[in-house]
Structures are given as C-alpha cells and as structure tokens.
Amino acid sequence: MSKKDNIYANQLEQVESFSFDQKVVEVFPDMIKRSVPGYTAIIDGIGQLAKKYVQPTSNVYDLGCSLGAATLSIRQAVNKESCTVLAIDNSSAMIERCRLIQSGYNFDMPVDVIEADINDIEFENASFVVLNFTLQFLPRGQRQQLINKIYQGLNTGGALVLSEKLTMGSEQLDANIIDVHHDFKKLNGYSDMEIAQKRAALENVLIPDTREQHYQRFKEAGFTQFDTWFQHYNFASFIAVK
Numbered sequence: 001m002s003k004k005d006n007i008y009a010n011q012l013e014q015v016e017s018f019s020f021d022q023k024v025v026e027v028f029p030d031m032i033k034r035s036v037p038g039y040t041a042i043i044d045g046i047g048q049l050a051k052k053y054v055q056p057t058s059n060v061y062d063l064g065c066s067l068g069a070a071t072l073s074i075r076q077a078v079n080k081e082s083c084t085v086l087a088i089d090n091s092s093a094m095i096e097r098c099r100l101i102q103s104g105y106n107f108d109m110p111v112d113v114i115e116a117d118i119n120d121i122e123f124e125n126a127s128f129v130v131l132n133f134t135l136q137f138l139p140r141g142q143r144q145q146l147i148n149k150i151y152q153g154l155n156t157g158g159a160l161v162l163s164e165k166l167t168m169g170s171e172q173l174d175a176n177i178i179d180v181h182h183d184f185k186k187l188n189g190y191s192d193m194e195i196a197q198k199r200a201a202l203e204n205v206l207i208p209d210t211r212e213q214h215y216q217r218f219k220e221a222g223f224t225q226f227d228t229w230f231q232h233y234n235f236a237s238f239i240a241v242k
C-alpha cells in the first residue's frame, strides 16, 4: 500500500506549481484513486480493451505511465510474450519507481520502462497506445502533433485510449460539475484546504479541453472511428480506432 496523500494538508505560504516529483511518487497511488473518479474502473477497462486491440508481435505504448498502472493491467490481461509494452514518462522519480514495480511481476509480456518526453517518441508497429490522464499536462500547442504521430504509428485496426479531465462547454455546468468533483474528493477524506491548494497548484499545469476539442483532434489526425467508453463526472476516457 502506498502512503496517504497529505501533500496539501497544511497551509502553505505559497503553493508551488504541481510537479511529478519524489514527494508525489510516494503518495501517487493513494492520490490518484482519491482524486480521479473512475480511475480503477478505467485501469481495468484498459486491460479489457487491450485484449481486443493488441496484435501479435506489435508494440504497446503507455505514454505518461507514472507508476505503470495501465501497463500492469495490460500485461496481466494480454500477457503475450511476442508483444512489448513501452512505458514512458519524463519524471525521473516516477520512472525509477515504475521500474521497481514492474520488475516485481513476472508476466510473459515484457516491458521497457523509458525516461523520455513523449513528444520525442517514434511510434513503430503500434497496436495499442494509452494516454491515461497525460495529454492534459502538455501545452495545448503540442497536443495535435502528438495525436497525429500516434495515428501515423498505429497499425490498421490498432487503437488509442485517451483519458482526460474535461471542461464542460457551458460555464454554469462546468462550475457545478467541478463542485461535484470536489464533493467526491471530500467524501474521500480531503479537506477544503487540501482541495483549494491542490486546485491552485494545478492552475496552468493541468489544462482541460472539452470533449468536442478531443473529437476534433481525432478527426484532424485521421481517425474516423472514436467514442467515449467511460465517464464519471468530468473525467472521461475515449477510444479511437485506426
């Protein structure tokens, strides 16, 4: 079990921008489960979807893998020796812990844990690509190019799973859904101060798009088959198939 997230439990003089550093690594499994509605269901669903789309002798990419929860779900569900998972993150603290975690499981399906910026990856022979709550941390100007590169690197019949925090098209609706999400965090034991300080830390770091912006990006890249396969409040997961 990972330690309890109390990063924002005491009043901070100044709230620094959120970063995936060692302090976050130590509490990450607890933080993400208590903060993201549907996180466990999405991780399980990624394994189930991988069973449908992972092709023999192909590559699977887990982009912004953090501790590799999606990678583990895929390795367990698919477990094909002929396929490789490339689990990539640009946080050295995350990558170090991810390597340790993955090496503790002996599935047939191998994994390469790579410290890199996902913008620098050349996708080859890809049948399944996962962006599980990662695209939202890239500057908006980098998002289309990444989706284009993924589309180009995917084999015919391969799939991209993209999970994101969404912003709602209407301001009034957005305010209410954000409130409902904050109530979800309160029910999971976060105080009003923790919620407020984390929100400040994420300002200009996690920049959510609308569903329509994601759909437009899929279309622009060349995808014609895509849909929302999961949503809980303002947290959704899409699948796009080539």
Ligand SMILES: Nc1ncnc2c1ncn2[C@@H]1O[C@H](C[S@+](CC[C@H]([NH3+])C(=O)[O-])CC(=O)[O-])[C@@H](O)[C@H]1O
Pocket: 020, 032, 063, 064, 065, 066, 067, 068, 069, 070, 088, 089, 090, 091, 094, 116, 117, 118, 119, 131, 132, 133, 134, 137, 138
């Ligand atoms: N340019 C980048 N290149 C590589 N990694 C990046 C980049 N930008 C951000 N990251 C990485 O993207 C991850 C986002 S967390 C993903 C959860 C995981 N997918 C999970 O299924 O548990 C989402 C969250 O915490 O809400 C972090 O580990 C960053 O270091």
Ligand SMILES: O=C(O)C(=O)Cc1ccccc1
Pocket: 031, 032, 035, 036, 165, 198, 202, 206
């Ligand atoms: O905590 C939040 O409010 C979020 O939007 C999700 C999240 C979860 C873990 C790290 C950063 C953001």
